[in-house]
Amino acid sequence: MVDESTRKTLSSIPLLQTKAGPRDKDLWVQRLKEEYQALIKYVQNNKSSDNDWFRLESNKEGTKWFGKCWYIHNLLKYEFEIEFDIPVTYPTTAPELALPELDGKTAKMYRGGKICLTDHFKPLWARNVPKFGIAHAMALGLGPWLAVEIPDLIEKGVIAHKEKSAE
Amino acid sequence: MTTVDWEEVKRLAADFQKAQLSSTLQKLSERNCVEIITKLLEAKLLDVIFTNDGKEYVTPHHLGKEIKDELFVHGGRISLVELAKILNVDLSQISKVAADIERHDKGVRLVLGQLIDKNYIIKIAGEINDKLNQLGYVNISELTLQYDLPADFLQSTIEKELGKTVFGRQDMQDPRIFYTEGYVARNKAKVRGALSAITKPTPLSAILGQCAVPERIFFSILDYLQEVKQIPGVVTGKQGGNGIYVPSIYSKSQNEWVDNFYKQNGYLEYDALSRLGISDPQSFVKRHFVNESLILLDSVAVGATVIDQVEANVEEAVVSSSFADIYPLLPSVFTPEDAETLLRIAAKKTKANIHIFASTVAVSDAYLQKLGKSFEAIAEKKAKEVVESGKWLQSIAENKIKSRINDVLENKVDKREERRKKATVGKAGGGSQGRETKTKSTKKKNQRGKNQEPDSDEEYAAQNSTKKELILISIENIEQQISKDENLTDVEGLVTELATYLQPKLNKHALSAAEQLSQNNKVTNLNEMEERLNMLAINIRVFDKGIKQLDKNSQIVMTKYLLKTLGTDLANNVFKLAAQQNVIQCPENLTTEVRQKMLLELPTDVKDPLMTLHKTVTSGSVEDVLAVADGAFAACCLVMRKYDKKKERSTVVGHREALLEQLNSTEDPAFALHLATSVLFTAATQSALHMSGRHVASVLSFLQSFLESGTITTLSKYHDLVLKLLSSPDDATKTEAVKELDDKLQEIKNIANDFKKHLKSDKPHE
Numbered sequence: 001m002v003d004e005s006t007r008k009t010l011s012s013i014p015l016l017q018t019k020a021g022p023r024d025k026d027l028w029v030q031r032l033k034e035e036y037q038a039l040i041k042y043v044q045n046n047k048s049s050d051n052d053w054f055r056l057e058s059n060k061e062g063t064k065w066f067g068k069c070w071y072i073h074n075l076l077k078y079e080f081e082i083e084f085d086i087p088v089t090y091p092t093t094a095p096e097l098a099l100p101e102l103d104g105k106t107a108k109m110y111r112g113g114k115i116c117l118t119d120h121f122k123p124l125w126a127r128n129v130p131k132f133g134i135a136h137a138m139a140l141g142l143g144p145w146l147a148v149e150i151p152d153l154i155e156k157g158v159i160a161h162k163e164k165s166a167e
Numbered sequence: 168m169t170t171v172d173w174e175e176v177k178r179l180a181a182d183f184q185k186a187q188l189s190s191t192l193q194k195l196s197e198r199n200c201v202e203i204i205t206k207l208l209e210a211k212l213l214d215v216i217f218t219n220d221g222k223e224y225v226t227p228h229h230l231g232k233e234i235k236d237e238l239f240v241h242g243g244r245i246s247l248v249e250l251a252k253i254l255n256v257d258l259s260q261i262s263k264v265a266a267d268i269e270r271h272d273k274g275v276r277l278v279l280g281q282l283i284d285k286n287y288i289i290k291i292a293g294e295i296n297d298k299l300n301q302l303g304y305v306n307i308s309e310l311t312l313q314y315d316l317p318a319d320f321l322q323s324t325i326e327k328e329l330g331k332t333v334f335g336r337q338d339m340q341d342p343r344i345f346y347t348e349g350y351v352a353r354n355k356a357k358v359r360g361a362l363s364a365i366t367k368p369t370p371l372s373a374i375l376g377q378c379a380v381p382e383r384i385f386f387s388i389l390d391y392l393q394e395v396k397q398i399p400g401v402v403t404g405k406q407g408g409n410g411i412y413v414p415s416i417y418s419k420s421q422n423e424w425v426d427n428f429y430k431q432n433g434y435l436e437y438d439a440l441s442r443l444g445i446s447d448p449q450s451f452v453k454r455h456f457v458n459e460s461l462i463l464l465d466s467v468a469v470g471a472t473v474i475d476q477v478e479a480n481v482e483e484a485v486v487s488s489s490f491a492d493i494y495p496l497l498p499s500v501f502t503p504e505d506a507e508t509l510l511r512i513a514a515k516k517t518k519a520n521i522h523i524f525a526s527t528v529a530v531s532d533a534y535l536q537k538l539g540k541s542f543e544a545i546a547e548k549k550a551k552e553v554v555e556s557g558k559w560l561q562s563i564a565e566n567k568i569k570s571r572i573n574d575v576l577e578n579k580v581d582k583r584e585e586r587r588k589k590a591t592v593g594k595a596g597g598g599s600q601g602r603e604t605k606t607k608s609t610k611k612k613n614q615r616g617k618n619q620e621p622d623s624d625e626e627y628a629a630q631n632s633t634k635k636e637l638i639l640i641s642i643e644n645i646e647q648q649i650s651k652d653e654n655l656t657d658v659e660g661l662v663t664e665l666a667t668y669l670q671p672k673l674n675k676h677a678l679s680a681a682e683q684l685s686q687n688n689k690v691t692n693l694n695e696m697e698e699r700l701n702m703l704a705i706n707i708r709v710f711d712k713g714i715k716q717l718d719k720n721s722q723i724v725m726t727k728y729l730l731k732t733l734g735t736d737l738a739n740n741v742f743k744l745a746a747q748q749n750v751i752q753c754p755e756n757l758t759t760e761v762r763q764k765m766l767l768e769l770p771t772d773v774k775d776p777l778m779t780l781h782k783t784v785t786s787g788s789v790e791d792v793l794a795v796a797d798g799a800f801a802a803c804c805l806v807m808r809k810y811d812k813k814k815e816r817s818t819v820v821g822h823r824e825a826l827l828e829q830l831n832s833t834e835d836p837a838f839a840l841h842l843a844t845s846v847l848f849t850a851a852t853q854s855a856l857h858m859s860g861r862h863v864a865s866v867l868s869f870l871q872s873f874l875e876s877g878t879i880t881t882l883s884k885y886h887d888l889v890l891k892l893l894s895s896p897d898d899a900t901k902t903e904a905v906k907e908l909d910d911k912l913q914e915i916k917n918i919a920n921d922f923k924k925h926l927k928s929d930k931p932h933e
Binding site: 030032033036043047052054055064 | 172173176177179180182183184186187188189901
């Protein structure tokens with residue numbers, strides 16, 4: 001079940017056309033361009049709506065992605081590292097987003113910090129191959145997960161504000 | 168190709184990084200913003216103006232700028248309301264700022280809630296100029312409608328621009344109108360042309376309609392043209408459409424006509440003047456002929472010539488003591504009323520004594536008197552007729568009776584009032600018997616009510632008839648008489664007027680004549696009456712003396728007879744006279760009862776002596792009657808003459824002569840015997856005797872001692888025969904007696920005629 005704001009976010013991200021994985025050479029380039037355009041658009045959207053919540057970059061080939069993401073709770077910013085690889089079968093298979101910092105701190109996580117996505121993410125993705133890309137995965141997957149898990153984790157005291165902790 | 172793609176990917180990656188690194192817009196929620204700004208405003212750190220929806224703020228300075236921008240965009244003119252709508256700012260803020268702008272910026276003005284800048288003013292000045300050139304004139308009020316700007320603003324704008332951008336001329340009379348010079352010149356030419364062409368008085372409105380010059384400019388042009396004397400004529404009447412333009416050529420010819428007409432005829436008819444178009448002829452005449460003494464009549468003005476003519480005629484009529492009808496002398500336009508006024512004036516001037524009849528005829532006083540005199544004879548004749556016919560007395564008597572009736576009525580009324588007063592007094596004093604008096608008074612009221620109507624009728628009749636005067640000479644009579652003169656009948660109505668003028672005078676004259684006549688009559692009547700009454704009194708005395716010669720028995724009878732006949736006669740005459748003097752109606756034959764009645768009507772001073780007379784006549788001696796008659800005579804203003812012995816003899820002789828005359832003419836034997844006896848008695852006793860046939864026998868027996876025996880026997884025989892004739896029922900004896908009487912009649916007459924012979928000669932001196 002995707003909430004209203006997510007759906008809105010999603011609809012503002014341009015859909016992709018090229019169905020190609022990293023192994024498809026030229027087509028992948030094409031796909032990668034589209035991925036970037038979608039991401040740029042998404043980030044711009046986020047910024048304009050004062051909802052910027054991640055930094056992301058990739059390696060040269062665009063197969064490995066890493067960066068930071070954050071969540072603001074009670075006027076405090078909680079920041080986490082994020083990384084993921086583009087699977088070979090991409091885009092049929094969705095990328096597995098991972099927050100290594102939180103590995104072992106929550107039940108909704110696989111080993112290696114890979115977040116455990118909601119039940120309907122996968123069928124939604126599957127239905128939208130090859131229209132969905134990285135931007136969609138971020139918006140549909142990580143965003144909602146953070147919104148649900150972080151407050152819970154903070155509550156439990158599993159994670160603490162870094163500046164605070166630094167003090 | 169691939170490399171290009173990769174390059175592109177690289178660039179995109181860079182873009183992506185750049186996008187991610189670009190600063191995030193620090194977005195505040197609306198609520199926060201509002202709160203922040205409120206805080207700032209409270210702290211007076213910020214001066215902003217809210218927009219209408221409250222979502223935007225603007226600083227006053229910026230608003231000023233925006234307003235100026237909008238003003239420019241809208242071509243230099245924009246209403247504040249519109250600004251408020253466009254800028255979405257409250258109108259009060261806008262107007263505040265706008266006022267501020269107007270104060271600081273000299274090129275911008277705030278007019279009627281609109282901002283107007285210099286450019287706009289220049290623009291409309293240009294437009295107005297265009298319009299002015301196009302139409303020839305502009306009207307501020309029209310511009311007001313067109314531009315929806317106040318007239319004052321436009322006025323000042325145009326005046327300011329006059330000669331700079333607006334090339335025209337302001338109307339002198341109406342500063343709200345502007346013309347171009349060309350337009351003015353064109354219209355001026357038009358008006359000048361029109362006015363020059365007109366030859367008869369024309370209403371300005373008609374001229375206006377004809378030459379199609381706008382009214383507002385027309386009058387200023389007219390004034391100008393009049394000032395520079397470029398129009399041949401004058402404008403009469405007040406300024407405005409109802410004035411009339413009179414061309415001088417017209418007034419000139421008009422004046423010429425009037426002068427000529429007057430010179431020729433000596434008068435001026437108002438009708439003719441008004442036909443010429445002179446609205447007020449009287450004042451025109453006054454103005455036009457200042458030096459001439461014209462007389463203004465109702466329909467004409469008259470000059471000296473006509474007046475002189477009339478005066479001459481009037482004078483002539485006076486001198487010749489006749490009359491003159493001036494109507495034929497005057498022009499036919501003169502009305503009779505004018506003629507009358509003229510006559511009056513002439514009469515006043517000549518101081519002649521004239522009378523004006525039938526409006527146009529002057530009749531000299533002398534003529535009137537002459538005419539009156541000719542009627543006086545007729546009047547006198549009529550008066551005589553009236554007096555003689557008794558109508559005069561009758562009318563006077565009637566009038567008197569009526570006035571008496573009035574007096575009586577008044578008396579009645581007075582009495583009634585008295586009664587009423589009594590009644591009211593009774594009521595007031597009645598006390599316990601109030602009710603009784605009350606009923607009484609109501610009864611009286613009823614009675615009065617019944618009486619009232621006939622009373623008032625009488626009164627009415629009386630009043631009516633008292634006003635009536637005896638008309639001796641009617642107007643018709645006079646008219647008929649006057650109509651005989653043909654000169655007079657020629658003038659219509661003159662006869663009637665003369666007649667009505669003369670009638671009252673003549674009637675008065677006739678009445679006075681009648682009165683005089685009747686006065687004379689009365690005097691003579693009175694004299695006659697006095698004579699007659701005195702005669703009667705003397706006769707009574709004489710006869711009384713005669714009676715005293717007889718024996719006692721016959722004396723009483725004779726006296727009674729004497730009183731019954733002559734006494735009553737005397738009394739009746741006195742009563743009649745009294746009735747006449749006191750104006751009481753009396754019948755021809757008076758009886759004792761009638762006298763009684765008359766006594767009641769007579770006034771008290773006359774009443775008493777007459778009453779005694781009345782009584783003594785019926786029962787008394789001759790001496791008494793005569794004594795009383797003296798008083799009665801006095802009451803009727805008569806004088807009872809003293810008894811004169813000398814006269815007695817002549818009376819007796821006269822009586823005897825009269826008796827003889829009667830005797831000689833009669834054929835009746837009884838009467839003859841009666842007369843003869845009387846004559847013989849007179850002769851025998853030297854005194855007269857008044858007797859009836861019944862007394863003949865006793866007188867005869869008395870005479871026996873005086874007469875010759877033969878004569879006595881003859882007379883007795885005759886007497887017996889008469890008795891026989893009168894008493895015998897037998898026709899045969901009657902005819903026989905008549906025959907015998909006739910035979911002896913002459914003998915009896917002879918005896919009487921030669922009474923001396925038959926008397927006994929024992930009185931030789933007779």
